[in-house]
Amino acid sequence: MRLPATSRALRASSGRWSIAARPTIIPRSIPIPSRPAFSLREWSSTPTCRIPSTASPQKTQKSTLKIEDETHKTDEWTNTPDTILSHVGRRLYLDENHPLAITRQLIESQFTGPDFGNYSEKNPVVSTKNNFDVLGFPEDHPGRSRTDTYYVNDKTVLRTHTSAHQRAYFQQISRNEKTRPDEVGYTIIADVYRRDAIDRSHYPVFHQMEAARLWKRPDTNPLAASKETTAMIMADLEKLPSHDVVVEDPNPTLHDQRNPLQDKHHSVEEVEAVAAHLKRSLELMVIKIFTEASKAASKGGAEVEPLKVRWIEAYFPFTSPSWELEVFWQGDWLEILGCGVIKQDLLINSDVPNRMGWAFGLGLERIAMLLFNIPDIRLFWSKDARFLSQFRAGEITRFEPFSKHPACYKDVAFWLPPAAVTGGSAAGGAVPFHENDVMEIVRGIGGDLVEDVTLIDEFTHPKTARKSMCYRINYRSLERTLTNEESNELNLKVREKLVEELGVELR
Numbered sequence: 001m002r003l004p005a006t007s008r009a010l011r012a013s014s015g016r017w018s019i020a021a022r023p024t025i026i027p028r029s030i031p032i033p034s035r036p037a038f039s040l041r042e043w044s045s046t047p048t049c050r051i052p053s054t055a056s057p058q059k060t061q062k063s064t065l066k067i068e069d070e071t072h073k074t075d076e077w078t079n080t081p082d083t084i085l086s087h088v089g090r091r092l093y094l095d096e097n098h099p100l101a102i103t104r105q106l107i108e109s110q111f112t113g114p115d116f117g118n119y120s121e122k123n124p125v126v127s128t129k130n131n132f133d134v135l136g137f138p139e140d141h142p143g144r145s146r147t148d149t150y151y152v153n154d155k156t157v158l159r160t161h162t163s164a165h166q167r168a169y170f171q172q173i174s175r176n177e178k179t180r181p182d183e184v185g186y187t188i189i190a191d192v193y194r195r196d197a198i199d200r201s202h203y204p205v206f207h208q209m210e211a212a213r214l215w216k217r218p219d220t221n222p223l224a225a226s227k228e229t230t231a232m233i234m235a236d237l238e239k240l241p242s243h244d245v246v247v248e249d250p251n252p253t254l255h256d257q258r259n260p261l262q263d264k265h266h267s268v269e270e271v272e273a274v275a276a277h278l279k280r281s282l283e284l285m286v287i288k289i290f291t292e293a294s295k296a297a298s299k300g301g302a303e304v305e306p307l308k309v310r311w312i313e314a315y316f317p318f319t320s321p322s323w324e325l326e327v328f329w330q331g332d333w334l335e336i337l338g339c340g341v342i343k344q345d346l347l348i349n350s351d352v353p354n355r356m357g358w359a360f361g362l363g364l365e366r367i368a369m370l371l372f373n374i375p376d377i378r379l380f381w382s383k384d385a386r387f388l389s390q391f392r393a394g395e396i397t398r399f400e401p402f403s404k405h406p407a408c409y410k411d412v413a414f415w416l417p418p419a420a421v422t423g424g425s426a427a428g429g430a431v432p433f434h435e436n437d438v439m440e441i442v443r444g445i446g447g448d449l450v451e452d453v454t455l456i457d458e459f460t461h462p463k464t465a466r467k468s469m470c471y472r473i474n475y476r477s478l479e480r481t482l483t484n485e486e487s488n489e490l491n492l493k494v495r496e497k498l499v500e501e502l503g504v505e506l507r
Contacts, residue, residue: 061074093364100364109288117187150194161208167349169212170351185212188209192207215357223265229270245307255313261321262341279311293371309326317343319340325338337360341356373398382478405479409474413468417505450476
């Protein structure tokens with residue numbers, strides 16, 4: 001028996017990983033509390049400032065926002081609503097009986113001390129400099145847009161990826177020589193925030209984990225000592241257990257065009273050794289994860305096929321060579337994570353030029369939905385005891401739906417303002433209308449009572465050239481049956497807000 005709901009959600013979900021170039025300010029690094037022993041991707045892309053449509057009246061805005069006991073001034077860039085701020089501080093990944101925390105612990109159990117330190121970053125507010133500038137995002141990169149990113153003000157955002165903290169952790173590894181010399185790697189988990197579509201596999205707040213493992217090289221002319229560095233890395237590889245899982249890895253480690261060597265900084269031998277260590281480490285991690293998933297699926301009566309893993313060549317701006325790791329699960333190949341050999345320029349710009357190593361990143365919800373057979377990402381935020389009582393620290397159990405409430409579909413159709421442009425250049429410029437603005441309005445009114453929003457029709461009038469769009473909103477509670485009157489009231493508020501904020505003409 002397959003798990004179609006989970007498989008669909010996993011294929012559609014965003015496992016976006018971003019390895020960043022040159023983060024700056026050192027964050028408050030918070031070691032994750034001790035816990036009982038465990039038995040057991042696309043890089044961030046988010047259009048420059050959206051220029052509000054002149055047809056839209058200016059909405060009243062607070063002069064300050066209070067986030068994590070810190071007060072921030074607002075300005076014309078501010079677009080972070082209270083509905084999003086209400087999620088700050090939940091820290092689901094630290095609630096030991098929550099499926100996200102259980103998943104985190106399972107992953108961390110593969111990356112333990114003394115080699116790895118496990119950390120979390122609790123405060124999601126970071127500077128635009130750390131989130132974009134020092135990571136090498138150009139001024140016209142879509143990752144800077146208010147259509148996709150929550151701005152606190154023009155210089156501050158809710159982080160869109162854990163890489164906003166990466167430089168600090170690279171520097172911490174360097175400092176560890178004096179304080180914790182055995183700690184040469186780290187894992188980090190944090191909540192991240194992105195304006196996005198509304199469906200069962202996307203949520204504006206989700207969680208990322210990333211990890212890195214570095215090796216020290218000579219301060220001067222490191223290539224001359226590449227044999228010694230290679231031998232050191234291979235010695236660490238020999239310490240990792242072997243496994244008998246079938247792994248497809250048909251491509252060479254390096255390819256001049258697809259996966260080039262950083263020949264100014266690395267030797268072929270060094271990269272082969274780092275790649276081997278990376279792949280073995282991550283294969284062991286996914287074997288651990290899917291072994292537990294298989295046990296849970298078998299108890300639930302599902303047929304489980306032997307695990308198969310494959311490596312796919314990939315491109316990421318801040319690693320080379322790079323790969324994605326996929327796992328064959330319940331009849332589908334699922335992308336699990338992105339990884340690669342860290343670009344040496346990144347390490348140089350992080351003030352640790354005498355290191356080299358690997359890094360990977362993944363979306364925690366994607367793994368947890370698979371592990372626990374959770375079909376809707378909204379459930380992770382549920383406070384319903386019928387959901388939370390199903391999970392216990394250190395155990396992987398299949399989620400049992402406590403009810404399936406009926407959907408309530410409502411359509412909203414409108415004409416865009418005559419001067420409106422849809423899509424536009426993702427790199428910047430005036431974008432009076434963007435679909436994520438519709439999503440944000442619906443999310444702000446309906447919250448978690450909205451299961452998905454789908455564009456079902458659009459056309460341009462042949463005479464007036466005005467554009468019409470129609471969205472279908474599925475109102476469905478995870479916890480109770482919504483009445484038609486409730487969904488009508490919500491939809492009426494959505495219609496009014498679309499007119500107020502986007503200047504549309506309802507049809």
